[in-house]
Amino acid sequence: MTEEIVFCKGGGCTAKLGPDLLSHVLGKIPRGEKDPDLLIGYDSRDDAAVYQITEDTAIVQTLDFFPPMLEDPYLFGQIAAANALSDIYAMGGTVKTALNILCFPEKMDLNILGKIMQGGAEKVIEAGGTLAGGHSIADADVKYGLSVMGIVNPKQIYANDKGRPSDVLIFTKKLGVGLVCNANRVGQAPKGAMEEAIASMTMLNKKAAEISHRYEIHACTDVTGFGFLGHLSEMINSSISAEIDSISIPVIKGAMHCAEEFLLTAAAQRNRNHVAERVTFSKYIPFAMEELLFDPQTSGGLLFAVQKEDAAAFEKELREAGMPAAIVGRFTEKKEKDIYVN
Incomplete structure (x- = not known):
């Protein structure tokens, strides 16, 4: 089996756990005492968490990562980053910082690693954010994404379930x-x-x-x-x-x-x-x-x-x-x- 085939086994958001399985597991996780400043958590099945820190400012927090869905590592890095950054926009927020999340086989060509991270970094810059670090582990398969932090005015959050008739x-x-x-x-x-x-x-x-x-x-x-x-x-x-x-x-x-x-x-x-x-x-x-x-x-x-x-x-x-x-x-x-x- 060639290294190129190993790089892309099928990924992107098709690699997500199924919604039925995910709902079953999340329903059994201890919640703890409700924090009044947590404006949006996973109870609402929204795109990101929102935590209020002042009257006019709340933090938007999300992460997303997955295996490659195509063979080009640079494009894969761009796509994975764009996908993770999107959750901030879906909440009405502005991107501020991002952290890399990376799984990579130690025996794979490091040029591939560099291309993935280059693609991701360019998308963070395009979003107006700052790449502030990250975390990597050795793994059998490639996986990449971002943890992203943004900000939003608490009065201007785009929740996913506040639609009205005639919208x-x-x-x-x-x-x-x-x-x-x-x-x-x-x-x-x-x-x-x-x-x-x-x-x-x-x-x-x-x-x-x-x-x-x-x-x-x-x-x-x-x-x-x-x-x-x-x-x-x-x-x-x-x-x-x-x-x-x-x-x-x-x-x-x-x-x-x-x-x-x-x-x-x-x-x-x-x-x-x-x-x-x-x-x-x-x-x-x-x-x-x-x-x-x-x-x-x-x-x-x-x-x-x-x-x-x-x-x-x-x-x-x-x-x-x-x-x-x-x-x-x-x-x-x-x-x-x-x-x-x-």
């Missing part, structure tokens, strides 16, 4: 990363699909977050390993359901073809098993579109719930800034099911 849902990137990366590993990615997926995964959500601060955002999440429907389900509260216009979903070129060819991931099936009972698909929705909506994303886009009056202007500004952003649905008053896909 419009806007998504800022294309779906299909998991399908395309999986097809690429077996040499069956459609022409140009992997290049488009890489461009999406390496793009920071910084600009989208900065633009969002000019509008009334009620809720936000970034769409990663649990797929579009998995993360959308975490936005549903007791007052709302969601209607999704599948025809409006931005899609990476060739991703639907990958689904039609059954180049699927096990993570997508775990996502389907976790959330399928909460979703009603129109009879006109093809199997490939269902798979796309369950597909695990790596460094995916932000999903905003914005007040109806701001939606058109917000979408327009995002698109003018170079993002494939689209209005993809809306929240409604509570219905029988949480999510309806039309």
